[in-house]
Amino acid sequence: MAGITMTDLCKRYGSVSVIEGLNLEIRDKEFMVLVGPSGCGKSTVLRMIAGLEDISEGTMKIGDRIVNDMHPKDRDVAMVFQSYALYPHMTVRENISFGLKVRKVPAAEIKKLVDEAATSLGLIDLLDRKPKALSGGQRQRVALGRAIVRKPSVFLFDEPLSNLDAELRVQMRAEISSLQKRLQITSVYVTHDQVEAMTMGHRITVLNGGDVQQVGTPLDLYETPRNLFVARFIGTPPMNIVAGTVKQDGSAVETATLVLPLEGELGNLGQRHRGRKIMVGLRPEHIGSNPEPEVPNAEISCKVEVVEPLGHEVILHGRSGEDRIVAKLHPHHIPETGETLKLSARCDGLHLFDPETELRLT
Numbered sequence: 001m002a003g004i005t006m007t008d009l010c011k012r013y014g015s016v017s018v019i020e021g022l023n024l025e026i027r028d029k030e031f032m033v034l035v036g037p038s039g040c041g042k043s044t045v046l047r048m049i050a051g052l053e054d055i056s057e058g059t060m061k062i063g064d065r066i067v068n069d070m071h072p073k074d075r076d077v078a079m080v081f082q083s084y085a086l087y088p089h090m091t092v093r094e095n096i097s098f099g100l101k102v103r104k105v106p107a108a109e110i111k112k113l114v115d116e117a118a119t120s121l122g123l124i125d126l127l128d129r130k131p132k133a134l135s136g137g138q139r140q141r142v143a144l145g146r147a148i149v150r151k152p153s154v155f156l157f158d159e160p161l162s163n164l165d166a167e168l169r170v171q172m173r174a175e176i177s178s179l180q181k182r183l184q185i186t187s188v189y190v191t192h193d194q195v196e197a198m199t200m201g202h203r204i205t206v207l208n209g210g211d212v213q214q215v216g217t218p219l220d221l222y223e224t225p226r227n228l229f230v231a232r233f234i235g236t237p238p239m240n241i242v243a244g245t246v247k248q249d250g251s252a253v254e255t256a257t258l259v260l261p262l263e264g265e266l267g268n269l270g271q272r273h274r275g276r277k278i279m280v281g282l283r284p285e286h287i288g289s290n291p292e293p294e295v296p297n298a299e300i301s302c303k304v305e306v307v308e309p310l311g312h313e314v315i316l317h318g319r320s321g322e323d324r325i326v327a328k329l330h331p332h333h334i335p336e337t338g339e340t341l342k343l344s345a346r347c348d349g350l351h352l353f354d355p356e357t358e359l360r361l362t
Contacts, residue, residue: 002063002076002153002186003028004049010057011044011210018044019210022058026188031180033189033201036233041210042190046156049188050079062154078147079156082163084139086131092118093127096145110149117145120179137168144179155180155187161196173200194234198222206230228358231281231351237315239281242323243355250274253350257321260347261296269352273361281351284315287327291344300325300343304335316341 004026011019019041026032034042047053048060051072060067067075086095093114100110118124121141131139140160147155157176161169177200180187191197197204198218206213206221206229214226225231231239244255246262250270253260260280262270291297302325308315314329318341327343335341352361 003030004154004186004188005061006045006058007061008058009045009048009055009060011041011048011053012056017210019048022210022212024205024212024215026186029184029186031177031187031189031200031202033191033197033204034207035191035194035197035204036207036213038192040207042192042207043158044210045207046079046158046188046190049075049154050077050156051075076153077156078150078152078154079158080140080143080147080160082159084131084143084163086139086142088131091128091130092123092134092142092145095131095142096123096149099146099150113149113151114145117148120148120182121145121175135168136164137172140164140172141175144176148179148183153186155185157187157189159191160189161191162193169196176200195236198234204234206233208233224360225281225351226360228279228281228353231353235283237284237326237328239283239351240287240324240326241279241281241353244278244280246270246273246276246278248275253278253280253352255280255323257323258298258300258345260298260345260350262347262350263296264348266348266350266352269361273352277355278361279353279355279358281353282345282347283349284326285328286346286349287325287343288346289329289333289341289343292346296347298345298347300345302327302341302343304337304339304341307335307337309334 006022006024009019009022034045036042044053048055051070055068062075096114096117097110118127121144123141123145126138161172164172173196189200201218203215203217204221205215208229214221214230221230221234225234242255244253246253252262300320302318302320304316304318306317314331314334316327316329316335318325354361
């Protein structure tokens with residue numbers, strides 16, 4: 001068992017607190033992604049797991065062992081860094097095998113492990129090259145190979161794809177996910193890219209300001225964000241958030257320019273919060289040019305400000321009164337900047353939040 005348990009974990013630099021009272025459990029064989037904006041503490045958490053940062057307070061367990069004061073080399077973890085951290089004067093084979101040589105693993109076993117890792121990562125024909133003769137994606141595979149041969153209890157990934165171009169990022173996302181699934185090793189992956197988080201993680205931990213905002217599956221975070229921060233952070237483009245008031249009869253939310261009907265479960269929610277000021281969220285994909293008759297709809301008059309044609313869809317940025325609106329439209333009609341469109345919002349997927357606590361209304 002190599003689950004990771006953090007209890008009341010704190011990291012302070014003098015009077016500055018980066019992580020304060022963090023509680024998180026990462027299950028055995030799970031692929032957990034830590035995601036959040038720059039400076040939220042995600043890399044600090046990863047480095048505390050690795051033992052590269054001291055723990056100011058609280059408890060860190062890997063499996064059944066408390067590792068607070070354990071040396072990094074004794075924690076049975078392998079880390080893949082953002083910068084690859086390859087030795088430029090060594091060949092691919094020497095880079096992958098270096099950690100094994102330091103541990104005085106027999107030469108025959110080293111060759112067997114390196115060949116296995118190189119074959120699984122498509123590096124078998126590159127073992128005699130040096131890093132300068134490799135592409136970015138190949139260098140990242142070498143860094144992965146160096147971690148794989150260790151056969152650790154835990155993999156740690158610190159934004160390993162941020163130096164790659166867009167096409168390679170997509171390819172390496174799939175390769176890392178496939179690798180973790182095949183090896184069944186507990187993995188913690190740090191990224192600021194929520195697309196990486198959504199496509200790779202079994203579960204996602206959203207961090208902000210050193211605090212855990214929500215932990216859940218990608219679908220949990222997307223469909224039931226716990227607060228406004230998660231609602232805005234998860235999703236591309238981000239969720240539309242506008243201020244409104246629930247009507248006194250609970251039948252709809254009224255904003256400055258919109259009337260958004262509440263039906264079904266949302267109708268029950270409206271009844272519980274009649275007359276209350278709220279923040280209402282609506283995903284861009286729920287706003288289009290054609291109403292869907294089987295669900296409640298609201299009409300939006302939107303003045304187009306920016307249009308982003310993506311081939312399979314068009315992202316529209318505009319305004320309805322003072323409210324900013326982002327919509328996903330079909331590519332058959334690309335609107336003009338300055339044009340006023342009549343759009344339709346399907347209202348069975350609204351998200352309601354308290355404007356003071358910013359928590360989801362229940």
